[in-house]
Amino acid sequence: LEQESGFFFNMKHFEDQVQAGEWDEVERYLGGFTKVEDNRYSMKIFFEIRKQKYLEALD
Known part of the structure; x- marks a missing residue:
């Protein structure tokens, strides 16, 4: 699919942003x-991303 579409989902980048709490970037x-x-x-x-963003905002 990557080859056909030309798109590449960089899981490492995604994971790094999640771990850093960069929810807007995620x-x-x-x-x-x-x-x-x-x-x-x-x-x-x-939903899960926005839920986590909300929960962290409460802290």
């Missing part, structure tokens, strides 16, 4: 590959 990067409304899996991962 959403922006992920949004380049899928949108919240694309399917239920996309909806779930965006």
